[in-house]
Amino acid sequence: MHRTLFTIGYEGAEISQFLETLRECGIQHVIDIRDVPVSRKRGFSKTPLAAELALSGIGYSHLKALGDPKPGRDAMRRSDYAAFLKVYESHIATDAAQAALHEAVNLAKKNASVLLCFERSPKECHRTIVAAEMSQIALFEIRNVGVSAQSRSLKNVQTGAATLAHLAI
Template identity: 50%
Template sequence: MIAFTIGYEGTTLDAFLAALERAGVRRVIDVRQLPLSRRPGFSKSSLAAALAERGIGYIHLKALGTPKPGRDAAKKGDRRTLEAVYAGQLELPEAQAAAARMRDLIAEMPSALLCFERDPCVCHRTLLLEAEGEGVEVVDLFADPISPV
């Protein structure tokens, strides 16, 4: 079983969609606690609509997102705090239920976990799959970066 991951930092919606299509992804599992973005096309409703136009499903699993203290730590490069905050999040019953659903969704069809960070090594999606993705092969996808003007 394969779980794809992808971040949209530094890319366009078109490049993001193209990366998903190249990999054969059929569903995006949004693991942002707050599925909002200042980057055009990446907020929940507009992203779900753009994915649907390409025949790609969308589901948001809020309980698998990073709480604000963890997001703040990640922005500062404080990996230790991010890991501690996120480990606490994953212990919550709603996160455990969402993680079970995530595993079921990944088993159903090629799916990609979505978050902001381009580099999966600094993102909670890697922590999530390390904790809750036993037996899952992880493939990190990268959308083409925005070209300098």
């Protein structure tokens, strides 16, 4: 039996919408895979986010070793996806990233979990790579969740080796 692993980007979302999306999906644990868990978006920096999640009964872990290193983020800002992939594929192969990957798998096996990063689109975020790697270890069904204040629709999108579903709230 496959367990569902969710991914989410908070770009453009308010913390209240984000929390409601997590509740609707039955999320029990957020796995933050941002290299730098600081945000200009109110409520999404590490400490305030962990506090908000705790108030909602949702666990929180920050796994820095799974974050996209600065050269990868710089490549994405330049829209150089090939360079980003090269940087991140090299990064995720490191001992620290592999240890964090297994920690993320163990967390997601125990509780309904979501991988958190900033980018709204999973195609523009390393969380898709992390989710696919986790799925190779533990056979997760991967679903991407998007936060929006406008619609409530679920549609499947085929992306590489993993099937992602977008849920707009």
